[in-house]
Amino acid sequence: MRELVFALEYEPGYNRVADTLAEHPDARIRSLSLHATADHLWRVDHVSGSAAALDDIRDAFLDADYYADCLATDHCGATQTTRVLDRTDDTLVLYSTWERTPTCASVPHIARDHLGDGVLFETRNEGRHYTWRLIHPDDGDVTGFFDTLDGAVGDCAQMEMLRTGETAAGTGGDEPEGELSxxxxxxxxxxxxxxxxxxxxxxxxxxxxxxxxxxxxxxxxxxxxxxxxxxxxxxxxxxxxxxxxxx
Incomplete structure (x- = not known):
């Protein structure tokens, strides 16, 4: 198995969740679970931050014009649903489902097309910075994945490669424990x-x-x-x- 770690830095106005996180620098979102098929996506996210930040992030998920993970810059006709699973003073757990259309694009679906069905995803959102860690089979087409992703991202975000290579046993973050990129x-x-x-x-x-x-x-x-x-x-x-x- 191999891993890819990269980040998308969203420009203002292209992603409502990123815009909201930029207004609340101390808030964080990390994925607890993320699964994708050819035309569906399901994910559970854990949000931490102040009560005001949680309210705004919840609204960004619930009231956005289209699904936050979609790389399309306009409403693509997809069906999305987000539910609040748990809420405390400083944490929020959200469950989201997304049924995409042929004009939709997302990191998980592009990954399935080029890296195969057995891809595992881990994400972290801080400000406009959206970090993805992918675990995938050795025979995946990494070059094709990044070429397609770069085209789908377009002007809405800057893409930065953080790490690629063999999966390091025991690592679960953006970099090996104790090491700086x-x-x-x-x-x-x-x-x-x-x-x-x-x-x-x-x-x-x-x-x-x-x-x-x-x-x-x-x-x-x-x-x-x-x-x-x-x-x-x-x-x-x-x-x-x-x-x-x-x-």
Missing amino acids: PEQEAALRAAVEHGYYESPREIDVGDLADHLDIPRSTLTYRLRRAEEQLAKRHVTGTQLAENAPSL
Whole structure:
């Protein structure tokens, strides 16, 4: 089995869920389950954030003109249904079904066409950044998948490859545990060199993003994921040192 990890960075106005998440930077959406056939898609998503963020994200799913995962830029006539399965003060669980039409396109359906039926999907939404992790058979047509996906995405999003290769046993995120992707490494290095982590800060995230010529939300995502990995590495190392036997 092999894996593909890539991200779509949605432009404003093309995806209501991405627009809503951009208004609530602390909110997150991750898939709990996602399955697709030739003309249907079913998924369950876990949303975390403030009460106001959950309300807006729920409305974005329930009231959108067309299904959020559809890559079409106009209503394509598909039938969608979203239901709230659970709600607490800071979490929301949504169940969505989508019956597509011939003019619809989505990442799972393009993946089925080029990578086969046995594809597993994992997703994470933060701001306008929509990260996909796909596990697929070795004989999939990866080049055909990305060529078709690039055409379907068009101007509505920027696509970024994060990782491709053999499936790493035990990994379940956007990068192997404790390791930074080259993009995260570059973002973190630039942040340090330009004084982002000084107190007071010598540069804000918007100016740093302009300097790196990437969207602000992309830089924020990369820094957050890098900080998460470094924090986990530090805590794990501290625990190992505390539990080491005395000589």
